[in-house]
Amino acid sequence: MSAALIIAIVEKYSTKPVGLDSAIFHDLGIFGLDAWELFSDISEALPVNFEGFDFKAHFPNESDLFPNYRKQHRPRITIRDLCNFVASGKTWQAFKMDEATMTSNQPA
Secondary structure, X not given: OHHHHHHHHHHOOOOOOOOOOOEOOXXXXXXXXXXXXXXXXXXXXXXXXXXXXXXXXXXXXXXXXXXXXXXXXXXXOEHHHHHHHHHHOOEHHHHHHOHHXXXXXXXX
16 A cells, blocks of 8 residues: 555656656656655655655755766665655664665665
8 A cells, every 4th residue: 555655656756657666866866855845745645754864865955966976875765665664664763774674775
């Protein structure tokens, strides 16, 4: 249930096909205010707590002149990671500490 809902929410912000292994910034190109609104929509739709999430570490903002250049320096977050996070019932900080739950936690 939550995977389909998360994919539906993400599809509002991406013109590219969205799958479980799609990385929000790296593959779908979602960053800045769109990424912020995406996470806000997920928070409104599902019982999640993004406490401890370092937004700047994962997404550049609109004023970044070369957002694609910086992709290799940012951790990947896939749709599957978000689904696992929601299923965990943990805060983002607690979920992130359990590195085994992340499918792609290293920068590309």
